[in-house]
Amino acid sequence: MSETKPVLHVHERPAWNQWIVLSLQHLFAMFGATILVPILTGLSPSIALIASGLGTLSYLVVTRGQIPAYIGSSFAFIFPLIAAMSFGGAAAVMVGTFSAGVVYGVTSVLIKYFGVGWLMRLLPPIVVGPVIMVIGLGLASTAIDMAMNYDEEAGVYVDSLRHFSVALVTLAITIVTSIFFKGFLRVIPILIGLVGGYLIAFMAGIVDFSPVAAAPWFHVPDFAIPFVTVTPMWSMTIIVIMAPIALVTMAEHIGDQMVLSKIVGKNFLRKPGLHRSLLGDGIASVMASLVGGPPNTTYGENIGVLAITKVFSVFVIGGAAVFAILFGFSGKIEALIASIPGAVMGGVSILLFGIIASAGLRLMIESELDMGDKRNLVIAATILVIGIGGAFLEITEYLEVPAMALAAILGIILHAILPNKTVAYGNGQLFSDLEDETTTIDESTTTL
Template identity: 70%
Template sequence: MENETKLQIHEVPKWNQWLILSLQHLFAMFGATILVPVLTGLSPAIALISSGVGTIAYLIVTKGQIPAYLGSSFAFIMPVIAAMSIGGPEGVMIGTFTAGVIYGITALLIKTTGVKWLMNLLPPIVVGPVIMVIGLGLASTAIEMAMNFDEETGTYIDPMLHFSVALTTLFITIVASVYFKGFFNLIPILFGIVGGYTVAAWLGLVDFAEVAEAPWFRVPDFVTPFATFDPQWSWSIVAIMAPIAVVTIAEHIGDQMVLSKVAGKNFVKQPGLHRSILGDGIATIIASLVGGPPNTTYGENIGVLAITRVFSVFVIGGAGVLAILFGFIGKVEALIASIPGAVMGGVSILLFGIIASSGMRMLIDNQIDFGVKRNLIIASVILVTGIGGAFIQIGDTLEIAGMALATLFGIVLHAILPGKEHGQGNGKMFGSLHEQVRENNNDRAA
């Protein structure tokens, strides 16, 4: 049977299969997980380590019942870049820690009050446009990387050469995404980066000197509070990063619904949505303690589960261990650092566009009616304030800007404008969750 489960959640694979099965998950998450720190100026090695440790922590928090891998969150790219400009990597860690705390608070509220309040707070008319802002707000970053923009001089240096590399990378990524089958279809980012890197090296855009000099084993420069720096609280950074956790929680719920369907389990019921959200929060807090970006469950790895039908948490845990080991290999970090901006720019053109399109798809799937003025108003305000870079300055220490401000506006407008039912559309976004929650409640009543 094609859909027959090969390994159950608590089954341990044979030793000669375990490594290969875990490597598949490592490859699936690798391209996206290292892309986030490369774009934001954080360490790719630490991102790998924090994703591995965070995944293992997630498995522990969820009692080893949810086979999910956690990697760097794309939703936080803009906030992390903004936080870096204010407080450097140390400031980012303050914001990341706060985002993890928001996860924890949300998990506690869901445990005690249920999920209805969250559904009312984050309808598709709010979440969809905010996701679009995440992608479109990064469009200029992708193009500047693709065309080799020099921030010091404010000019493009040899833009056509670099853009040709970016377009080649983009083409390879698209071909891999559309035409490759099976597991290979799940790692188009990795194919794009490897292919683009090869072309860039052939054109002389890659310097291998640091790769050759790098040691095989190297301890990354961890950014640890009270060890490498003294934390300085910044309300501006908190205001930039913390609200995005609200949006990623909505994405997390979507991942849980898909994962439940793929695995044929009700993860909302057992071990519970509160545990999975808490697991995300713990993983993100761990990242904040070592210098990594916020973590989130990865759709790419859910795709691996769907294809392989191997749901063993031991395989997922093995991938986490491998990610940690890779983070301590100096040549891997040096190799990642040698990837030209044009290559990353080419991949980013597709990735950021897909993020924006995902927000649009959410609106379409939920049949949001833009003939209703309130929906048109909410989406318009979110898009323009988020992409335009609007900000509100409160005193000397607090600034709410960009995506955080757009999210806040969307939540407030949905709360005060009449006709809230129009913001939910057909309810498809949380429809499956409603059914799982009702099933859970019925079991409790019985």
């Protein structure tokens, strides 16, 4: 692990006034990403904020307060969430989110007792990379429709020039922030893009601020509580839509934990252990499902803030979680979020979805995959065309395998049956590093 001189150590508690400021700063870095997922999928941003706060607090408990990680809405589930919402609304999302959390939990138990090698063999870079690309590219049309103000009922773009102009300015603000800004501001390009784009949209006359003025400061969101306000829709189709994506986000989670360990200077893969970290993610998603929120995961933005501020305190992370819960009960904040025009969301999403797709390509490049090898070409090509093309399997009236899940499943199957598996790992660096980091995982912890 690299040597890092922190401003606040992992278990160091700041003075109360510093605590408030640092926690708010951390939340603001997570805020844009946390609210973007529910807005794009039709869920409640207020509930997503509350689920994010509850998930982070539960994560800190499960990991014994040893990992300074914030939990928020997962971008990988945007497409599955949209599909689940169209299939059965909040009742379907609840079951899908719960199933994703269960996959995390089961995997954490398997890693505890059998190590992590089996997971990396199941999900080599040639499978994970293209699937991540599908997640981003599959949402490209969604970003453009929002940016150009597509009217689904009429089937036409309405006042597209004005809306797309706002979207392009929003995109420009986000890009400039990401590339040219320094320090903490560079970590929050989504939030700055949303704020800047909102101001431009207001001047362009496409923002209705009256609901914000009329909204109360305090309100109770319409929680989707199982068997109380919503009856869960138990369907294999929903489970197939959501659960396989958890395997992909696990690969991202592992990468996040490795980077976080290097930044903080502690080996989190050994202590408290990768199994605890994954279990914390899973419990966070299960908790989100119990209130009607989207699946949660650890955030790359969290890593960026820690790297810049050198504030590693879990008390600051916990404070950010508490503020997220409090903000979720604010009617003003919910109304303000709801008033963000689709053009602004579309402008931010153009960059965001492209970055997600690029992250998959980056994984393949860093793994030094030989794309001249026919085996790799076959697997990547199949995943990309099936996933982006929108292919699906309607097995029965009650069971449908959608494009993204089908692409991931076919990729895993092809990797399992085709010969010469070694080329699927490229330079094998991620795999070997992870094996080194987790060889003594069972020595550091003896109970889940």
